Amino acid sequence: MAEVKQNVIVVKLGQIAWSDRPEDLLVTYSLGSCVGLVLWDPVERVGGMAHVFLPSSNGRNVSRPEEAPRFADIGIPLLIQRMERKGASRRRLVARMAGGASLFPGLFKEMPDIGAQNVSAVVEILRKHSIPIVGSDVGGNYGRTMRLEIRTGRTTVATAFGVEREI
Amino acid sequence: MKYDNVIRHIGEGLESARKALGALTGKDVEVASVKSSEMSLAEVPFLAGAPDSVVLASYIRYSGDLRGQILILYRPDNMKDLALALAPEFFAELKEEEKEALLESVVSEVSNILGSSTLNAIADGTESTLRPSPPCIVRDMAGAILETALVAGSIFSEKVPVVDVKMKLGRTDAGAEMIFLPEGS
Incomplete structure (x- = not known):
């Protein structure tokens, strides 16, 4: 079978990206x-x-365009808008989410659990937009890397401990 | 500016940490590089190389007259050289699971020296009172640890002041990377 070349697009902290190109x-x-x-x-x-x-x-x-996607309440609607420009319909969208961990549990008892707050905010915004969550791997106390293949829609989550699974 | 002052005293603290570690290990400890910069928030998780590479990290937060965070990162592949330098007599004889436990003790010990030397120098040099948190040891992706530190320090600005120090032990590959994230500068 011929090898399919993939074009990797890295979505850094507080950023969004979208694509309709199968190689991405x-x-x-x-x-x-x-x-x-x-x-x-x-x-x-x-x-x-x-x-x-x-x-x-x-x-x-939030005046700078690069700052807007950092926040769930601005970033998610912005991502939906950008995907619609590529031909997506919000009525057909499905969501998968990962992360929201607490890496230093118990160290800062006085601090709110931002991971849990991020998860709640994303769930609430998706609910407002009537977008169903079809896959999720959130919480815990470990980091995760998430990948989306545009060719197939396959979404995977990997941890530092060598576990990678599809969600 | 307070931040410039802090950087100057970090240098003094590193010198004292270098001597203390050298005395403990009997090897030369070299400060291979010190870089201070303001970097984009999105780039911070990439500061220690590949963000999904696994590191053993010690995390210290300090408050008081100044606030900030210190992350001391160790590459697991190079940790054994450090452990051998600190406890040569019995490291080789340990079982694998015992070695893992020893590595965490080594991280804790080395981090105490690095953290306390630099914090003492900052406190003395700036005539400030600093209250460090107990160190927290975590093994995970370097980027996830850095990202969590940004959140813990409520660091949301576009440009983040960072001091990145690389230290090396003798002629080995062992070493540590210290990352300072001053807050409210």
């Missing part, structure tokens, strides 16, 4: 308390990925 592989590395979100339109085969840093912009003046 979207990857977001080492999610800790951040949440990796994949949106997928199985008909048009348009996929998107967000690396959500914080649950809410909390009324911050």
